[in-house]
Amino acid sequence: MNIRDRLEARSAHYSFRAKLAVVWILIFVALAVLFAAFRFDTAFMLQWLPFILAGVPLTILISIMGILLAVPLALLGALGRLSRNPVFNGISGFYVSFIRGTPLIVQIFFIYLGLPQLAQYAPGPLQGLFILGTITSGVLALGINYGAYMAEIFRAGIQSVGHGQVEAAQALGMTRTQTMRRIVLPQAIRVSIPPTGNEFIAMIKDSSLVGIVGTQELFFRASKIGRQYFQNLETLVIAALIYWLLTSIFSYFQGRLERRLARGYVREGGGPHGH
Amino acid sequence: MQRLVSLVAVLGALSVISACGGGSAGGGDGGDLLQQVKDAGVLRVSTDPAYPPQSFQTESGEFKGFDIDVAEEVAKRMGVEVEWQTPSWDVITAGNWNGRWDLSVGSMTPTPDRRKVLHFSPAYYYVPAAAAVHETNTNITDPETDLDGKMIGVCAACTYEAYLEGSLNIPGEYEYVVDDPQVKTYDTDSSAIQDLALGDGARLDAVMSSLYTLKEAQKAGTPIKVVGDPLFYEPLAAAIDKEAPADPQPLVDEVSKTIREMHEDGTLTKLSQKWYGIDLTERQGA
Numbered sequence: 291m292n293i294r295d296r297l298e299a300r301s302a303h304y305s306f307r308a309k310l311a312v313v314w315i316l317i318f319v320a321l322a323v324l325f326a327a328f329r330f331d332t333a334f335m336l337q338w339l340p341f342i343l344a345g346v347p348l349t350i351l352i353s354i355m356g357i358l359l360a361v362p363l364a365l366l367g368a369l370g371r372l373s374r375n376p377v378f379n380g381i382s383g384f385y386v387s388f389i390r391g392t393p394l395i396v397q398i399f400f401i402y403l404g405l406p407q408l409a410q411y412a413p414g415p416l417q418g419l420f421i422l423g424t425i426t427s428g429v430l431a432l433g434i435n436y437g438a439y440m441a442e443i444f445r446a447g448i449q450s451v452g453h454g455q456v457e458a459a460q461a462l463g464m465t466r467t468q469t470m471r472r473i474v475l476p477q478a479i480r481v482s483i484p485p486t487g488n489e490f491i492a493m494i495k496d497s498s499l500v501g502i503v504g505t506q507e508l509f510f511r512a513s514k515i516g517r518q519y520f521q522n523l524e525t526l527v528i529a530a531l532i533y534w535l536l537t538s539i540f541s542y543f544q545g546r547l548e549r550r551l552a553r554g555y556v557r558e559g560g561g562p563h564g565h
Numbered sequence: 566m567q568r569l570v571s572l573v574a575v576l577g578a579l580s581v582i583s584a585c586g587g588g589s590a591g592g593g594d595g596g597d598l599l600q601q602v603k604d605a606g607v608l609r610v611s612t613d614p615a616y617p618p619q620s621f622q623t624e625s626g627e628f629k630g631f632d633i634d635v636a637e638e639v640a641k642r643m644g645v646e647v648e649w650q651t652p653s654w655d656v657i658t659a660g661n662w663n664g665r666w667d668l669s670v671g672s673m674t675p676t677p678d679r680r681k682v683l684h685f686s687p688a689y690y691y692v693p694a695a696a697a698v699h700e701t702n703t704n705i706t707d708p709e710t711d712l713d714g715k716m717i718g719v720c721a722a723c724t725y726e727a728y729l730e731g732s733l734n735i736p737g738e739y740e741y742v743v744d745d746p747q748v749k750t751y752d753t754d755s756s757a758i759q760d761l762a763l764g765d766g767a768r769l770d771a772v773m774s775s776l777y778t779l780k781e782a783q784k785a786g787t788p789i790k791v792v793g794d795p796l797f798y799e800p801l802a803a804a805i806d807k808e809a810p811a812d813p814q815p816l817v818d819e820v821s822k823t824i825r826e827m828h829e830d831g832t833l834t835k836l837s838q839k840w841y842g843i844d845l846t847e848r849q850g851a
Contacts, residue, residue, distance in 0.1 A: 518616075
């Protein structure tokens, strides 16, 4: 009998959850010991916590605006990819392929630094559209970038609706557009909402890239203070913990939303015969 | 119909976004840049708040430092408020700000390259550029001879990079004494200093920066030390984009006039004493 088997036998009367809790507690104790060993400047961290926290509203604002832009773009992209219209299909195909094939940071710089060079060719009143502020540039880049990724999610959602339903709708005399709007999309959206939540959570993290062009969001504040006082480790740990907390909170709500949307599809009372 | 709905949604989202971002870009609504600033009552100034004691942010997010005080005094004398912008240094020195901000009061040296794209005010102070090594280093004592061929960290698009490349071209007397350095560039001075602090020769053998940036790092406990005499003195001035959407010349004249007045009435000397402990507003030797 090796050690592992003996440990398993000894601890058999403790629940798995209890063991899991012990592991997590040990991880945190180990981290705390590490912090202490490296003489983490906790006074410094507490001193600058409010300053870094003040970037959170902007981080969340950028993410919410980004996802609001991404959803309609993704829907258009998905419909385009499924469309039999070669122009619509071609444009969506290019959009999804090009945006997914280029780095987000390049897209942010393209909009913030590259686009203004085109302003001189635009008629006067439209020039402002080419010269965007850091926040606007960031939101646009995030929205366009995530729209391309989410187009694939929405496309999968649309394709998940059984073909029999489409045929039934057509048998009832609905046009293709009516079928899409009344039968397919409502079901596709239900399937697409949980992954959209995941994308929003990912976007909270990627919004840190917008800090690089000088937006005073969470990461910008953390990195500036870290550099200024040569205590990068401390401020980056603060930033990491805040991002983790934010994504954990939104993951919790996303999980609840997912269960709520699945309610109609889970058989009451559970049992072995779910589908 | 379906497509129309989505299209409307996209346009709606776009208009929300442009509403929140609009208004910041200076449109061509008549008048020169100075007039536009006065009409708005706001002077938008760029600064990199990672350079104490020139420019940094407090816990409450307030901007502080020598550059900050100078800019605020300039704005006060123009009868307007300052709004701070924090783009990265290379974006500021490249010009073509597209009207995103009006003025840089960021301790910038008027080099010939920058003069091509930016208007400069008279210098508002002068700082020595110096070299620093890790505190355990013993073989670099005189930067005039010991830095040859060494790995030296500097900020990208800075005067120190130009100096090491032998392409610095500013008023004053100085010699290019460092032969064949390996230049490593960083986004900002403090990143280079951080890399130097990792150990003697770990990533860098030396860093070149403003003497006061190096001293400030030393004061913060970074294990580096300044070696030898300053290599050159750089005049530092306020800058305005030549390609600004509205005619920048009246604003250049106004800022230049104000800085001359602040030299004469002792305001700059007082501010220099406050932040550096000595008067840096006169050109020094070297």
